Amino acid sequence: MADHRPDVDMELFPWHLGVYDAHCHATDIMSSIDKIPAMKAAGLAIMATRAQDQDLVAQVADKLGFEDYESSKVGTSEQRIVPCFGWHPWFSHQIYDDSSDGSTQPKGDTAWKHDHYQDVLVPRPEELAFLEVLPEPRPLLDLIAKTRKYLEKYPLALVGEIGLDKAFCLPTAWTPEKLKERDTSLTPGGREGRLLSPYRVSIAHQKKVLKAQLDLAAEMQRAVSVHSVQAHGLTLEVLQETWRGYEKQVISKRSLKRRVATGQASDAGSSNVTMVGSEDKGPKPYPPRICLHSYSGTLEAMRDYFAPSVPADIYFSFSTVVNFSTSSNKAIEVVKKVPEDQLLIESDLHHAGERMDGYLEEITRLICGIRGWTLEEGVTKLARNWRRFIFGQDDLSASFCSDETTSTMKFIL
Secondary structure, eight states: OOOSOGGGGGSOOOGGGOOEEEEEOGGGSGGGGGGGGGOSOSEEEEEOOSGGGHHHHHHHHHHHBOOSSGGGSTTOSSOOEEEEEOOOGGGGGGEEOOTTTOOOOOTTOHHHHHHHHHHHEESOOOOHHHHHTSOOOEEHHHHHHHHHHHHHHOTTOEEEEEEEESSOOOBOOOOHHHHHHOOTTSOTTSOTTOOBOSOEEOHHHHHHHHHHHHHHHHHHTOOEEEEEESOHHHHHHHHHHHHTTOOOEEEEHHHHHHHHHTTSSOOOOSOSEEEEOOSOOSOOSSOSEEEETTOOOOHHHHHGGGOTTOOSEEEEEEOHHHHSSSOOHHHHHHHHHSOGGGEEEOOOOSOOSHHHHHHHHHHHHHHHHHHTOOHHHHHHHHHHHHHHHHHSBOTTTOSBOOTTTTTGGGGBO
16 A cells, blocks of 8 residues: 555654644544543644534533643643544534524424424334434524634644535434443434435525535634545535635736736746735635545546635545545545645544554555655645644744645645
8 A cells, every 4th residue: 555665654653743633523423532641643633523512512622622732742742632623514403593583482392303304314214203302403504603713713723524425324213122232332313323214405405504604714714624525526526605706816927927027926936827815914714724625536637726816725534444545546636636735634533542652544545655755754744734724824824824824835836
């Protein structure tokens, strides 16, 4: 698999340089949280996904969260995590859209609850036993308000995990037998070994929940971690909607010289075309930094994110559990083509500790082998990318970057 540098597997792993997880779910097993201070990894972005884990992520942030950019560097105290707050598409059916008129529905109204789930699930479920055990839907405006409060309390927090998923089916209802077998160490609300039903959340409803959270991330200028399964084109369309009208302009060398002469731009070098950001310095309607987590799309789909007009900084993260669990040829080709300053690694794991460290080392070795990097080269690059994605700050400049300056070379053709 490490087709350029097979000897990378023999190198001593340089944990001392700082290894960072762009996406994990450590709060799914709260008993593992106490293992984080002893981990070799220098930083973890811990995702919330549903009602049951939002406050758990906050609790871990209170205990182990980074205070600032400097504290994220290797050799500091037990500060290890960046909290991320969001609703995963697997749980988006539990949200009802009250954003159009601001209305709320009476709690305990069984008929309304059934109607809601029949509206947002496909195919339309008719089994009362299945509908009755689903949780009472929560208003979208309330979800956004609560997430905003978390983001205000934790200035470094991201919005995540959010996104679209065309493949996932809801789990079946708990049976008395399954309840007896339930693993009580797991945070409630997930699949937890249940069989899957035939019901999916409609893409139209998923898009409403995703768009509302993207708008919040734009308002708060926070990075986002995006889930996309069998929906890469749709995900791009939703993201494009957020930055429509704010695309970067492609200008010719001749036009650039005129701009330089009139003081409207600085000389970007000898390239034939250059990217120029919007002159509007006010708030932008799109998240400044976007990570496509465990990216499973094609090369063709990925190239759309490299369009010179895209104003947000786009990152792609990879995990062994998703990207290299089966046939890895597609993942290898994609990893080869991601610009090195847009590449991240993740464990996507629910259990903190040695196992998570192992996943991070494994994916790092794979990435370095594919890219032809030594481990020291790769770990250094990946750590720099993680801090830029999380904080919007570059190790080299040591100053916070605006959306016009974060990745200048990326926009010079």
